[in-house]
Amino acid sequence: MKPRPLLAIGIGGIVVGSLLPFVWFLITSLKSQGEIEAVPPTWWPSGGFEFYRSALIEHHLLDYVVNSLIVAGGTTLLALLVGTPAAYALARLRLPGKRWLMGGLLCISMFPQIAIAGPVWQILNVLGGLNTHWGLVLPYVTLTLPLAIWILASFFAELPVELEEAAQIDGCSPWTAMWRIMLPLATPGIFTAAILVFIYAWNEFFFALLILTQPEKQTLPVGIALFQGEFTMPWGELAAASVLATLPLVLLVILFQRWIVSGLSAGAVKG
Amino acid sequence: MSGGASIGQMPENRERVTAWAMVMPALAITLAFALYPVVQSLLLSLRRQFLGVPALGDTFVGLENFLLLAQDPVARDAFLRTLGFVLCSTILEVGLGIGIALVLHEHFRGRGWVRAAALIPWAIPTVVASQMWRYIFNDQFGLANLVLYGDEVARYHPWLASPTWAFVIIIFADVWKTASFAGLLVLAGLQVIPDDLYDAAKIDGANAWQRFWHITLPLLKPALLLALLFRTMDAFRVFDLVFVMTQGGPGDATQVLQFYGYKTLFTEGRIGYGTAISVSVFLAIFSLSLVYLRLVGSGLLGKDAR
Numbered sequence: 001m002k003p004r005p006l007l008a009i010g011i012g013g014i015v016v017g018s019l020l021p022f023v024w025f026l027i028t029s030l031k032s033q034g035e036i037e038a039v040p041p042t043w044w045p046s047g048g049f050e051f052y053r054s055a056l057i058e059h060h061l062l063d064y065v066v067n068s069l070i071v072a073g074g075t076t077l078l079a080l081l082v083g084t085p086a087a088y089a090l091a092r093l094r095l096p097g098k099r100w101l102m103g104g105l106l107c108i109s110m111f112p113q114i115a116i117a118g119p120v121w122q123i124l125n126v127l128g129g130l131n132t133h134w135g136l137v138l139p140y141v142t143l144t145l146p147l148a149i150w151i152l153a154s155f156f157a158e159l160p161v162e163l164e165e166a167a168q169i170d171g172c173s174p175w176t177a178m179w180r181i182m183l184p185l186a187t188p189g190i191f192t193a194a195i196l197v198f199i200y201a202w203n204e205f206f207f208a209l210l211i212l213t214q215p216e217k218q219t220l221p222v223g224i225a226l227f228q229g230e231f232t233m234p235w236g237e238l239a240a241a242s243v244l245a246t247l248p249l250v251l252l253v254i255l256f257q258r259w260i261v262s263g264l265s266a267g268a269v270k271g
Numbered sequence: 272m273s274g275g276a277s278i279g280q281m282p283e284n285r286e287r288v289t290a291w292a293m294v295m296p297a298l299a300i301t302l303a304f305a306l307y308p309v310v311q312s313l314l315l316s317l318r319r320q321f322l323g324v325p326a327l328g329d330t331f332v333g334l335e336n337f338l339l340l341a342q343d344p345v346a347r348d349a350f351l352r353t354l355g356f357v358l359c360s361t362i363l364e365v366g367l368g369i370g371i372a373l374v375l376h377e378h379f380r381g382r383g384w385v386r387a388a389a390l391i392p393w394a395i396p397t398v399v400a401s402q403m404w405r406y407i408f409n410d411q412f413g414l415a416n417l418v419l420y421g422d423e424v425a426r427y428h429p430w431l432a433s434p435t436w437a438f439v440i441i442i443f444a445d446v447w448k449t450a451s452f453a454g455l456l457v458l459a460g461l462q463v464i465p466d467d468l469y470d471a472a473k474i475d476g477a478n479a480w481q482r483f484w485h486i487t488l489p490l491l492k493p494a495l496l497l498a499l500l501f502r503t504m505d506a507f508r509v510f511d512l513v514f515v516m517t518q519g520g521p522g523d524a525t526q527v528l529q530f531y532g533y534k535t536l537f538t539e540g541r542i543g544y545g546t547a548i549s550v551s552v553f554l555a556i557f558s559l560s561l562v563y564l565r566l567v568g569s570g571l572l573g574k575d576a577r
Contacts, residue, residue: 010374011385018388018451021403022395024414028406040422041412082300085293093290094283101294108305110504110560114532115553118315118546119308142304145297174289203396205511210537221398225515235406242399249394257387260394264452265459 022246029239036236051236052244059234061241063216064223068245070133071208071219072201075140079148079197080190082141087152088178092164102150109146113206121210129211136211136219140204144197151196151263155189156182192263195256199249220245309553316547322540336547345523346531346548352438353528357506360445364502365495367446368453375454376461389451397448401515404444405431434524437517441525444512449505453498460494461487500563507556528552 028036032047055061089095090102120139121130129135159182167177183190205221212218218226224245227238253260316336321327340346375386392400407414410429420426430436464487472482510529513519519526519534529552536545 004377007374007377007379010370011379014371014374014385015388017447018391021400021407021447022391024407025403036412039411039424039427041414041417082296086297089290089293093293094286095290095294096287101298105301107557107560108301110556111305111309112508112529112549112552112556113510114508114529114536114549115312116305116308117533117549118536118542119311120304122311123303123308138300139304142300145301149297174286174293178293199394203398205396205398205514206533209514221396221511224396224402225398225511227402235409235412238402239406242402246395246399249396250391253390253394254384254387257383257390260390261386261455261458264455265462 022243022250025239025242028235029243031236033236047236049240051240055237055240055244059223059227059237059241060215061220061223061244064218064220065244067133067212067217068202068220071136071140072198074133074137075144075201076194076198078137079141079144080194083145083148083193084152084183084190085178086145087149088156088174088182090149091153091156092161093174102153105146105149108142111143113143117206117210120207124211131212131214131217133212133217136208137201139207139211140201143204144200147200148193148197151193152186152189155186155192159185188259189263191256192259195252195260196263199252202249312546312550312553315542316550318543320542322537322542324540332543336544337551339544340547340551345526346528348523349526349528349531350551352523352526353507353509356438356442356445356509356527357503360442360449360506361499361502363442363446364450364453365457365498367450368455368457368498369491369495371451371454372457372461375458389454392448393451393455397511398515400448401444401512404440404447405516408436408440431517432521434521437521437524441509441512441516444516445506445509448512449502453502456498456501457491457494460491460497464490496563496566500560503559503563504556507552507559528555 027043027045029051030045030047030049031042032045032050035042035045035047090098095101116139124130124135124138127135129138163181163185164172164174164177167181172180203221204219205225208219208222209225212222224238224241227234227241229237317331317333318329319332319335320329371389375382375389379385406412408430410416410427410432413427413430415430416427419428428436430440468486468490469482472486477485508529509527510533513525513527513530514533517525519530528548532545532548532552535541535548539545
């Protein structure tokens with residue numbers, strides 16, 4: 001293959017541009033307090049993992065991680081549980097007003113959070129959902145359902161209809177056909193939707209800030225946004241916390257980049 | 272999407288009942304936590320109400336909040352600032368996205384790794400990205416100063432304390448965070464363009480630029496409009512970046528509409544007025560998306576594609 005200088009520049013630009021801030025935080029997290037405060041800044045860290053220890057212990061990072069896992073995991077489970085049958089029906093069954101439903105879902109995915117924040121807060125206040133993790137899961141499911149349903153419906157739509165017709169002739173109801181035949185075939189789609197919903201719920205900040213006001217209930221983004229020290233900004237601990245909050249996502253992306261790409265384009269362009 | 276791909280064997284009535292049963296749970300959650308709140312917001316924006324101070328009353332005031340909003344200079348500035356932010360970041364993101372997509376569309380060794388690298392800014396929490404950029408543009412320990420001025424500490428610039436630079440940096444951080452998402456949408460559009468179009472153009476003697484301009488761009492139009500649509504809507508909702516990096520400051524230099532609405536609603540507790548602001552954000556996004564949907568055409572809304 002002949003060398004392509006433009007392509008090489010593009011690749012270099014993407015890799016360096018994407019990773020640079022992250023790498024700088026990684027370096028910062030491994031510095032010592034003296035190196036953090038050095039002006040001009042130093043490039044090479046020599047502090048070891050001291051900031052990780054204090055981020056985890058003194059800044060209660062582990063609690064935030066557990067909270068985030070509960071909320072993001074709960075959101076993913078519920079969104080799939082509710083979204084899968086809906087997507088199946090929208091992709092396969094006769095349903096009057098189907099186009100309106102799909103269009104309506106698209107509208108919901110563009111609500112500015114603040115346009116529903118006040119009333120959502122009031123509903124949760126009445127239901128006793130403020131400062132609870134399920135109180136955060138419900139709005140998250142609402143906001144991720146459009147994405148999940150669009151992705152799943154486009155996966156279902158691609159599977160051959162003959163499979164279900166055969167199943168029906170054998171006496172299966174649509175529920176059994178979906179459960180026994182379509183679900184196993186749509187596993188990649190379900191998995192893709194799960195990853196995207198999980199990432200959304202892991203990263204969301206606005207509702208988490210409003211709904212979880214007790215520090216011990218808060219999720220990682222809120223913890224990291226409100227990170228502060230007594231007198232000065234604890235940049236070392238913050239960098240360590242950010243690296244820890246980001247690592248699971250970096251792993252997800254490296255392992256499943258192919259699925260994420262196809263899921264994002266299925267949810268959007270294929271429609 | 273689907274449309275006609277219905278299963279033929281079942282009686283129509285039973286199929287409908289089943290379909291509704293399958294959609295119902297999703298519909299119920301959506302109605303409760305999206306539709307009801309929006310209607311509620313519309314109604315709240317017509318009232319004068321204060322958070323936690325019932326003594327100040329709760330009266331129906333009609334469009335008064337919106338009239339106030341139209342005369343509020345802070346809101347007007349926030350609106351113009353939001354428009355500027357949306358315009359700059361969307362154009363840069365989609366432009367950069369085309370570049371990213373063109374690179375990722377090529378075949379080369381390690382493409383999966385490059386794709387993963389490009390996805391990382393999109394995948395990490397915005398709050399984390401905001402802290403990273405805040406640190407990079409720090410007035411003393413920032414990488415930006417180190418790279419630009421080296422040891423000349425005296426020239427170190429307090430970037431986020433300057434109104435103009437703070438605004439530019441917010442845009443910059445947003446572009447960094449989401450250009451790859453725009454890139455992915457464009458990439459999906461690229462992948463459906465048939466190769467023989469390019470082969471034919473090559474035979475006719477078109478150079479790379481002509482092929483890009485006359486084949487790629489026109490056929491990319493739906494994907495580009497979609498990327499524009501998603502990015503515009505998202506840019507209108509910018510919040511985390513502003514909250515972490517500048518809190519709307521210095522002065523009001525980075526106070527976008529959604530942040531102003533948040534402050535009015537939850538820190539000042541002016542429910543009626545704050546909701547009017549949030550409803551305006553919603554209406555702005557909604558009308559913009561209608562324009563886009565018109566441009567994209569009905570293809571997006573489930574016309575039978577297959």
